[in-house]
Amino acid sequence: MKKHKFVEDEKGFTHRERDLVRGKHMRKIISQFTVLTTLFFCLFAHGYRFANNILSHDALLEVVQEDSAWQIALGRIMHPVLILLRGGICSPWLICILETTWFILTVCFMADLFNIHSEAHLAALAGIVVCSHAFISTNAAFLQCADFYAFALFMSVLGVWLMKKGGVLKTAVGIICLVLCLGTYQAYICVTLALIVMLAIRKLSDGEYWHSTARNLFKNALVLFASAFLYLIGWKMLQRILGIWTADTYNGMAHLGDYSDISFVSVIITCYKNFLRFFTNPTPFSTMTFRNINMSILWEWLIRFVNAAIFIKLGINLYRVNRKNRYNCSSDGESRQQWICGNILMIFLIVVFPLCCNFVCLMSKGMEHDLMTFAFICPYILAIMFDDNAAEVNNSPRINTSVISAHSMRWFISYATSILLSVIIWSNVVYANQTYYKKSLQEQAAISLMTRIVNDIERHEGYIPGVTPVAFIGSFEKSPYTVELSGFTDITPYGMGRTALTYFGTDYAMLKYVINVNMNLTRVDELDAEMFSMPCYPVDGSINYIGDVLIIKISD
Secondary structure, three states: OHHHHHHHOHHHOOHHHHHHHHHHHHHHHHHHHHHHHHHHHHHHHHHHHHOOOOOOHHHHHOOEOOOHHHHHHOOOOHHHHHHHHHOOEOOHHHHHHHHHHHHHHHHHHHHHHOOOOOHHHHHHHHHHHHOOHHHHHHHHHOHHHHHHHHHHHHHHHHHHHHHHHOOHHHHHHHHHHHHHHHHHOHHHHHHHHHHHHHHHHHHHHOOOOHHHHHHHHHHHHHHHHHHHHHHHHHHHHHHHHHOOOOOOOOOOOOOOOOOOOOOHHHHHHHHHHHHHHHHHOOOOOOOOEEOOEEOHHHHHHHHHHHHHHHHHHHHHHHHHHHHHHHHHOOOOHHHHHHHHHHHHHHHHHHHHHHHHHOHHHHHOOOOOOHHHOHHHHHHHHHHHHHHHOHHHHHOOOOOOOOOOOHHHHHHHHHHHHHHHHHHHHHHHHHHHHHHHHHHHHHHHHHHHHHHHHHHHHHOOOOOOOOOOEEEEEOOOOOOOOOOOOOOOOOOOOOOOOOOOOOOOOHHHHHHHHHHOOOOEEEOOOOOOHHHHHOOOOOOOOOEEEEOOEEEEEOOO
16 A cells, blocks of 8 residues: 555655655665575575584584684684574584574675675675685584684674774774674684775775775774774783683694794785685586596686686776776866876775785785685675676766667676676585585495494403493594595595594594494504504404503504
8 A cells, every 4th residue: 555655646755755765665675685695595505514414524523512712722702602602512404594694694784885786796796605615615514613604704794884884883883893703713804804995996996086095994994903903902811811822723823923934925925826826726516527538627617717707807897997087087187196096096906905805824824725715705796896886887988889789788797797607606506515415425434434343343352331441543534444435536625535534533523423322432642563563444453452442443
């Protein structure tokens, strides 16, 4: 009834009132489309993971999260808080629903941040965010952190969104969001840096004066420094109160900022090389082998071509924006100076953009893995942003549309990036499903193998369940009894080995959480000559007493 009344009374509205009503209606439609599209991609890419345990690697070791002290030592001070809120038992369905919720909020706020309205571009944005390799690896092997990392991503986006809105209160809340991001997973500060640079590029492309953009960049830098300072103060205070150390492992922060043992210039070069390698050395899904040729190479080259086309298209958009701004400049010297300074700032931002996307590599002195590289998709988002706003560029009188109709050119300019990105999204969706399926098969194989081992242990002479000390030596990854899963050799995301039992501790976690056997498990500190002489399982003699401990030798 309200809709009909609006139609009857439409002539009574002013143009401004009518535009406001229509704008609210369009935003509602866009929000609904974004939510449904993001949900679709979550189910399409990760649905199999949602409904299966897939216990391996850290996800097997952390079925029950009991490492709060270690997480605080790593600087992830929000992990214990989040565990208190959602529980320490890693229930796949719950974690994946929470992860999906954070994804939906992230895509919605990111779309609003860059004023993306077209349904095609919203779909491309949702697909490229949800189907990233960073979250495929996270879901496959680090499920206990999947919702936490998605939360950190949303806090990063929300923090920048609030910074863009401005105002003391919103900026203060934005600082809190960035502190929460750093306290959950420090690597997502790269997303914050990349989004800030992208917003500055957007403002310059819209014709904003360079000094205004530079002033905003300076304000954002102050907000980032304030967030980092508050985070470090809070972390150190918590460590002091709880008596927790600072981790000095490969992913710890004990040596943060110390470049005494490495060249700072070489680290910067590594940052750019790793960023470039993401686009020039893609990881496609596994396909057929024809006449001893792995046909995945075709998809690998197709993705390279798509990446090259997207970057060329992005460069063309930047060039057209530059021409439009130059055309709109008046002939006086001040306007020309503004245009020149704007170009210099734009070039500077484009040069540092890869470094911002891969800032974690700079912090870690060259060490990074797939979980840290989510920000590498930011160039795709930048291309989507320019395509969605390409209609303004098409109105420039400098563009010649004599050969191709204006409508056809506008359509191509607006949707080229989304069409190209659909290739990458599809490849990532297939790759995700293949990854989860491989992990599932590895889990079943590990259960079968461990069941046979337990059976052999229980049949060993003198063994008393729960009393006899039992120790495993060796690695299942190096065992001659285990092999790489045939047909899945191309599927190797971060955190995946040839078995589900990738490192020491996962074997005992399998016995504890999955086999659920009453066994007195222990470890041997040093291997003696008698242990070295034992054969590897399942050969006779691979299970034997050494002293009062029943030893099972898995590998040399």
